[in-house]
Amino acid sequence: MSFCFALFTDFGPAGPYLGQMESVLRQSAPQLPVIHLVSDAPFANPFAGSYLLAALRSSFPQNTIFLTIVDPGVGGTRRPVVLFADGQYFVGPDNGLLNTVALQANTVEWYEIIWRPDVCSTSFHGRDLFAPVACALANGLLADYCKPLPKPDLSTWSSDCHQIIYVDFYGNAITGSRYNPDLDGRQLFINGHCVDQASTFCSVETGRPFWYCNSSGLIEIAVNQGKARDLLNLKIGHSFQVSPN
Numbered sequence: 256m257s258f259c260f261a262l263f264t265d266f267g268p269a270g271p272y273l274g275q276m277e278s279v280l281r282q283s284a285p286q287l288p289v290i291h292l293v294s295d296a297p298f299a300n301p302f303a304g305s306y307l308l309a310a311l312r313s314s315f316p317q318n319t320i321f322l323t324i325v326d327p328g329v330g331g332t333r334r335p336v337v338l339f340a341d342g343q344y345f346v347g348p349d350n351g352l353l354n355t356v357a358l359q360a361n362t363v364e365w366y367e368i369i370w371r372p373d374v375c376s377t378s379f380h381g382r383d384l385f386a387p388v389a390c391a392l393a394n395g396l397l398a399d400y401c402k403p404l405p406k407p408d409l410s411t412w413s414s415d416c417h418q419i420i421y422v423d424f425y426g427n428a429i430t431g432s433r434y435n436p437d438l439d440g441r442q443l444f445i446n447g448h449c450v451d452q453a454s455t456f457c458s459v460e461t462g463r464p465f466w467y468c469n470s471s472g473l474i475e476i477a478v479n480q481g482k483a484r485d486l487l488n489l490k491i492g493h494s495f496q497v498s499p500n
Contacts, residue, residue, distance in 0.1 A: 258393040259288045261315055263308055264324040264381065265296040276322070276382045283390035292321075296421075297491050299327040301352035303420040306431030308345075309355040310471040317342030322381070322389045325352050330377035335368040335384055337392065337401050346389045348380075351412075355431075358414045366401035418494045419445075419476075426482025428489045429475045434468035438497055443476070445495035448487045450476055462486075 260280055266272040273294055280289050292311060297303040304325040312321065326333075326348045334349040340360035345353050346368075357363050368388050375383040391400045416431025423429065443450045443466045453465035456479045464483055469475035476483045476495075483489055 258284075258318045258320055259290060259315075260284075260389060260393075261290045261292045261319050261321045262324075263293045263296060263304075263311075263321055265298045265300075265304070266294050266324070266381075268294050272379070272381070275379075276324075276386050279382055279386035280322075280390060283387065284393045287393055290315075296325050299325070300491065301325045301327070301348070301350045303416075303418070303431065303491055305352050305355040306416045306420045306473075307429070308352065309359050310431075310433075310473050312343060312356060313471070315343065318344075320344045320346065320389050320392050322385055323347035323352055324381040324385060326350065326380065329380050335380065335388075336404065337366040337368060337388065337397070339364040339366070344389075344392050346385050346392070354407075354409055354412050355414065355416075357407075358409050358412055363406060365404040365406055366397065367404050368400060369402050370400040417496070419489055419491050422484050422489070422491065425477070426484040427469075427475055427477040428483050428487075428493075429469065429471075429473055430495065432474045432495075433472055434474050437500075438474070441500070442498040443474070443495055444498070445476065446487055446489060446493050450487075456480075 277289055323345055328350055336349040338345040338353045338357055340356050340363050372383055388400050415433055418431055419428045420431040421429040450464050450466050453459045453467055459465050459479050461480045464478045466474055466476050478486050
């Protein structure tokens with residue numbers, strides 16, 4: 256059984272935090288690959304991050320251990336947890352970040368992390384608590400570090416989010432709503448703008464905005480050779496509607 260680690264954080268690409276967390280993984284599980292999936296998840300926004308994480312997990316095989324740190328409540332009362340979903344593990348705070356994965360998965364098990372290190376900072380559980388637990392999972396020590404939790408009631412949590420959840424380097428605005436063919440041909444309304452559908456960038460003239468199904472299966476708003484973020488003044492949290500059939 257081969258494991259790998261995937262890091263999903265809002266740490267940003269600079270600074271010492273990714274390196275410090277990866278150092279823990281390298282020391283305890285040096286044989287396993289570490290993939291830097293996202294380091295600019297929506298800042299201090301586990302709600303938006305949950306939909307991005309759920310969409311990106313499909314590119315990874317079973318036995319991937321996602322180390323997920325978007326944790327504005329670090330040091331507070333939120334529980335540290337492990338989610339086992341369709342053969343993948345997710346280690347992180349119980350603050351909503353893992354809810355969308357759990358809701359969209361077929362097989363789900365929740366665990367509370369009961370292990371604590373001898374020394375644990377109040378502000379960097381990613382390094383001091385979650386990274387060591389991720390290594391423990393890779394070494395088959397789940398039962399030594401965690402106890403089972405009842406499945407939480409996620410009946411009020413939507414499996415799709417009709418909001419912008421992430422803006423990428425190109426200025427494209429990714430939503431938390433999965434594409435389905437029933438939406439074909441409809442217009443999308445957001446922030447006072449009406450946006451038509453297109454299949455891809457070169458399908459529209461330069462500078463024109465459009466929406467499409469992106470490579471992760473989500474509705475995305477883009478501009479051919481431009482930035483939807485700037486042209487349409489879009490931000491994380493902006494909601495959208497689609498025209499009726």
